[in-house]
Amino acid sequence: MPDGDTQVPELAFPLDIPCLKRGAMEGTKPFVAQAEHQAKLGFPGELVPDWKEKALAKMQELAEKNRAFQVYLDICVKCGACTDKCHYFLGTGDPKNMPVARQDLLRSVYRRYFTFAGKHFPWLVGARDLTEEVLNEWYSYYHQCSECRRCSVFCPYGIDTAEITMAAREILDSVGVGQKYSNEIIGKVKDIGNNLGLNPKALRATLEGLEEDIEDDTGVSVRIPLDEKGADILLVTPSADFFAEPHIEGLIGYAKVFHEAGVSWTLSSYASEAANFGLFIGSYENMREISLRIRKAAQDLRVKRIIFGECGHAWRVAYSFLNTLAGPWDFLDQSYPVPQHILEFTWDEIQKGTLTLDPSRNDHIRLTYHDSCNVARASGMGDYPGGQFEIPRNVIRAVCNNFFDMEPDTIREATLCCGGGGGLLTDDLLDLRIKGSAPRMKALQDVTEEHGVTHMAAICAICKTQFGKVMPKYGYEMDAILSVHQLVSNAIILTGQEDADEDEADDA
């Protein structure tokens, strides 16, 4: 497996179609899930003997159950508008990573078995038999798509490529070929409550340590409550916020905002995970099971509101599907959005004037902002269209004096993926992740040359981890990626905070 150290691609900027490298990523694939991982999700432990029949039956079932999927299979005219929109194609040059070509790996099989022309004249319409070779090709290339949906923005028919990838992964799971990374993690959520496998005792100790850190830094006692019945707000945040850098700095930011806003809030050890990898593998049942943990926690703790922390696809599941998956939420206070994003909450408080902010405390940072794909293209925020682009930027501008956006065709709705989303944030795909991040890194380097940008902020746990890993390959420090609420945390001056000015001098 290439270690990625020498795999940084040379790309032009503005982004251009790369030279084709046929087969460049052939054979790249993540570790396959073991039987024990599969069993917890209700999937066969290994390739079943009648896999071909099962796979085709699953494809048929999905096409019948999900009209959109069938339409996406039927209507592509191969116009090519999507070809150069995929970061993995741009970074690898492998033509099978053109979204249209990657989709056709599955579509060609669909045509063979489910369309008149494909059944009778397969050679005429590029229809293929389903063979073990094809199955392996699916496993490889459908794990070279991060389901970021940038290609869909440019598709004149609005084909949602991520749905094809999810369906392919669902078919693979149903015949016993699952991905270790995603499926092992889903199993941990079911067993323990979060992706990390962080048990309540360890979680409590971690949070108590953070409370000590905040008090050491500021002289103010700020609580990070866990499992407190009767709190008004349940915060559901990715477990990376309890473990990794810079995520944990973001969690400190949420706690400071809640503290200054004077609201009562709590985390839950039972629903200690916002992420929902059920989405990545296209499994409605698993997505639902994970979501129901949030419902149970909200009811057990008798909260009135639910707020989600900085996690991209969690916000998609929450904003777009939570009501279907785990509703109705009629037991919550309906005068607040159900659910609400932490950035909406913070922006409201900034507008109300409850937070004392000193943006000059971020003056050592020249910042740009990476729109995370699932927030940008698959959800909204606030009560107006485009709120998911404006609200994070509003908060950033309130806490940071030096903010510069990247090129318009690389942000907002057209944002480039970090290269690690959709279940690909695993070391066994590091080479792909480095190559796939190249377009975003080019846009970042451009704004560094133009405006001297030193740091980039994001509101997704996956983006943050991915950038921490790949940015050093592109000439940045690993801590050049920040949580948005880390910037809030830096700028906020808590009521009664000691030596705010001295701290500022220390930071500079």
Place this chain on the structure above:
Amino acid sequence: MSYQVNGHTIEHDEEGYITTLSDWSKELADEIAKTENIDMTSEHWEVVNFLREYYDEYQIAPAVRVLIKAIKKSMGPDKGNNKYMYELFPYGPAKQACKIAGLPKPTGCV
């Protein structure tokens, strides 16, 4: 997929994490470190020992921040920082040091 230590065969997964945690020994840690191109110094051992103690208590590896705080206490601020941890364990204190300490790999968006 296995390590060989003192004539014993110790199974590991695709990424080199041992599958039976009780198989761990100091000799094994040296062996794993060798495959990671790490020469174990007393600083490396300080980290590995802390990870194992923490795991004993909490059945999970500590957050990087918790590790750094502990190292800062025992070895001073020069060594209790993220940069130094990455000098010791270039592939990350969480994952690479856990592997050498015989702990499971931290999973999720980390």
